[in-house]
Amino acid sequence: MGEVCLKGVVVRYGEEVAVTLPDLELAAGEQVVLLGPSGSGKTTLLHLLAGLLVPSEGEVWVAGMNLAALNESQRDAYRRGKVGYLFQDFYLAEGYTVLENVLLGLGLAGIRGRVAENRAKEVLKTLGLEHRLGHTPKRLSTGERQRVALARAVAHRPSLLLADEPTAHLDRSRAKVALELLIHTAIGLKATLVLATHDPWVVGHFPRQVEL
Numbered sequence: 001m002g003e004v005c006l007k008g009v010v011v012r013y014g015e016e017v018a019v020t021l022p023d024l025e026l027a028a029g030e031q032v033v034l035l036g037p038s039g040s041g042k043t044t045l046l047h048l049l050a051g052l053l054v055p056s057e058g059e060v061w062v063a064g065m066n067l068a069a070l071n072e073s074q075r076d077a078y079r080r081g082k083v084g085y086l087f088q089d090f091y092l093a094e095g096y097t098v099l100e101n102v103l104l105g106l107g108l109a110g111i112r113g114r115v116a117e118n119r120a121k122e123v124l125k126t127l128g129l130e131h132r133l134g135h136t137p138k139r140l141s142t143g144e145r146q147r148v149a150l151a152r153a154v155a156h157r158p159s160l161l162l163a164d165e166p167t168a169h170l171d172r173s174r175a176k177v178a179l180e181l182l183i184h185t186a187i188g189l190k191a192t193l194v195l196a197t198h199d200p201w202v203v204g205h206f207p208r209q210v211e212l
């Protein structure tokens, strides 16, 4: 079995909506782009892999674990420890500084104190944000906000990195920088990368495409 495996998955939202997802097997460290029009189930698939959602039918396996067989606190521990999630709208904690935003994510993964502080500063430096540590997100550009979100998503060194429309708010040149950072960060972590987009331009950056 691969690092990520989906078999016969259907997700029902209430009585009306049933999202059927294709079977999928990804090797550890693989990079794949999920493509499909709005409503095709890209976010649903990312939420399943993050353990934010369990399938109504079928199985979702990550790193040898059947996520639906875990209880809620085991799934929380899985998500906080092994998954990095880059949200389309970043979801930064606006009342906290850049450094604190990354420390919050590390804290959820159980990494605190001096180790966390060193790790957060190191990641923020790698992403070119060392001069922004004490700033709150509202003082940053969109590209910088996204890099903070990326720092927070990867500081705990996840083995699975999920990104939902990460270029949606960026112009083409910033999108290119952001995408390259994301891809290189995943390679550096040896993490499996799954990215959802409906932008055909993004697709060419990935060796494997999955159409929903």
Ligand SMILES: Nc1ncnc2c1ncn2[C@@H]1O[C@H](COP(=O)(O)OP(=O)(O)OP(=O)(O)O)[C@@H](O)[C@H]1O
Pocket (backbone or CB within 6 Å): 013, 014, 017, 019, 036, 037, 038, 039, 040, 041, 042, 043, 044, 045, 198
């Ligand atoms: N919480 C929810 N309640 C009801 N229906 C939902 C919910 N979340 C998603 N859906 C429905 O499930 C289907 C798949 O949605 P999903 O958000 O996964 O698609 P998507 O491909 O990510 O779309 P987009 O590109 O617009 O983000 C859609 O028909 C959507 O309306």
